[in-house]
Amino acid sequence: MQRAQRIAVVGAGLGGLTCAALLQRAGFVVMVYEQAATFARIGAGIILSANVMKVLRALGLERPLLEVGIAPDAFVSRTWDTGETLFELTLDAASERRFGGPYINVHRGDLHAVLASAVKPGSIAFGHCLVGLEASGAAVSLAFENGTRHEADIVIGADGIRSKVREVLLGPEPPRFTGRVAQRAIFKTERLGGQPMRDCTKWWGPDRHLLAYFMTRRRDEVYLMGSVPAVSWDREELSLACPPGELIEAFQNFHAEIRRLVEAATTVVVSPICDRPRHDGWSAGPIALLGDACHPVRPYMAAGGAMAVEDAAILSRCLILFGDADPAAALRCYVATRIPRVREVQRISMENSWLNGPTATDWYFCYDALTAPLMRALEDPLGYT
Numbered sequence: 001m002q003r004a005q006r007i008a009v010v011g012a013g014l015g016g017l018t019c020a021a022l023l024q025r026a027g028f029v030v031m032v033y034e035q036a037a038t039f040a041r042i043g044a045g046i047i048l049s050a051n052v053m054k055v056l057r058a059l060g061l062e063r064p065l066l067e068v069g070i071a072p073d074a075f076v077s078r079t080w081d082t083g084e085t086l087f088e089l090t091l092d093a094a095s096e097r098r099f100g101g102p103y104i105n106v107h108r109g110d111l112h113a114v115l116a117s118a119v120k121p122g123s124i125a126f127g128h129c130l131v132g133l134e135a136s137g138a139a140v141s142l143a144f145e146n147g148t149r150h151e152a153d154i155v156i157g158a159d160g161i162r163s164k165v166r167e168v169l170l171g172p173e174p175p176r177f178t179g180r181v182a183q184r185a186i187f188k189t190e191r192l193g194g195q196p197m198r199d200c201t202k203w204w205g206p207d208r209h210l211l212a213y214f215m216t217r218r219r220d221e222v223y224l225m226g227s228v229p230a231v232s233w234d235r236e237e238l239s240l241a242c243p244p245g246e247l248i249e250a251f252q253n254f255h256a257e258i259r260r261l262v263e264a265a266t267t268v269v270v271s272p273i274c275d276r277p278r279h280d281g282w283s284a285g286p287i288a289l290l291g292d293a294c295h296p297v298r299p300y301m302a303a304g305g306a307m308a309v310e311d312a313a314i315l316s317r318c319l320i321l322f323g324d325a326d327p328a329a330a331l332r333c334y335v336a337t338r339i340p341r342v343r344e345v346q347r348i349s350m351e352n353s354w355l356n357g358p359t360a361t362d363w364y365f366c367y368d369a370l371t372a373p374l375m376r377a378l379e380d381p382l383g384y385t
């Protein structure tokens with residue numbers, strides 16, 4: 001079924017690509033505008049929990065992701081100095097049945113390639129950096145840095161934490177630096193010289209932590225992500241190469257097992273960890289925000305990307321349900337449905353407490369954005385006319 005509305009998705013990240021793929025399958029004409037000239041293989045891993053995988057399974061992506069990533073046997077939390085196990089979440093056939101999907105750790109570049117394969121060929125316009133949005137009759141006109149303009153009936157701002165669409169809706173406001181930086185490294189497992197490593201472990205220290213996991217089912221590639229305190233981030237760049245010695249120094253007092261891990265890193269990239277104070281203005285008329293554009297979360301629950309994917313599923317369901325009749329109401333329904341869940345995830349992520357001991361996980365992992373109840377909302381919080 002072909003639908004009348006033209007949808008512009010700004011940003012070909014996790015949320016934007018998922019949203020575009022779901023809406024295209026429902027018959028909408030969707031174009032994705034991405035500022036980058038092409039996809040780059042960003043050096044980082046990402047955890048996709050069962051709640052994410054249910055959505056990606058509907059796009060036929062579960063098998064390809066299991067091919068390129070790894071379904072870890074457990075998520076293990078350990079104490080930084082003694083190495084004592086604080087909690088172990090077993091991930092097996094039983095947990096998969098219980099949560100309704102697998103748990104997959106994967107290289108972000110590989111995830112991106114798989115996601116992009118779900119979008120119709122020719123529907124991503126690279127080299128399109130959005131610089132402005134304005135009403136144009138019943139439609140919205142999008143202006144890009146390369147001088148082109150395009151029109152759409154509905155605009156989805158999936159353009160990340162420094163979202164231009166957010167700026168147009170809410171005014172300029174830089175993200176908030178949280179006083180921490182992420183130190184990330186990827187290296188070949190052979191650099192561990194035979195030291196055994198569990199599939200996925202978070203080492204909890206007093207003021208810092210380090211997450212270590214394999215990113216492939218061959219277990220031949222290791223990803224480390226350390227979160228450490230930092231006074232400020234006064235650089236223009238959003239990530240920088242840093243000497244591996246800085247990672248070693250940051251975790252020098254940790255357990256010998258972790259010290260051997262950080263010593264194996266060859267290249268390390270450091271970036272500021274940012275978020276924003278909560279703001280519930282995610283939609284205005286036919287324009288809505290999604291993912292980090294409206295609710296960036298601190299990366300301590302592995303949930304920021306998950307929330308973007310869930311957003312995409314709920315948003316597409318709302319548009320499918322009553323978008324042809326009233327897109328603005330569809331977008332309000334999306335916002336009303338998403339805010340309570342995202343608020344809880346933001347709270348836990350700020351607390352950095354997820355899985356550091358026995359944790360009630362069903363409410364999070366069992367959630368199915370493809371079937372969860374939708375909530376109706378009548379008010380437009382930003383008063384779009």
Ligand SMILES: Cc1cc2nc3c(=O)[nH]c(=O)nc-3n(C[C@H](O)[C@H](O)[C@H](O)COP(=O)(O)OP(=O)(O)OC[C@H]3O[C@@H](n4cnc5c(N)ncnc54)[C@H](O)[C@@H]3O)c2cc1C
Nearest residue numbers: 011013014015035047130159160291292299302304305306
């Ligand atoms: C250290 C770290 C570890 C993390 N680990 C996890 C994890 O394990 N699991 C998890 O679920 N989440 C994790 N996250 C969070 C996750 O990365 C983000 O929440 C997720 O990428 C958000 O997806 P998004 O689609 O909203 O935005 P993004 O993925 O940031 O995509 C935004 C896209 O918009 C494009 N764009 C930006 N501006 C414009 C413009 N003006 N015009 C056109 N295009 C534009 C960008 O180039 C980009 O492609 C982590 C985050 C960090 C910092």
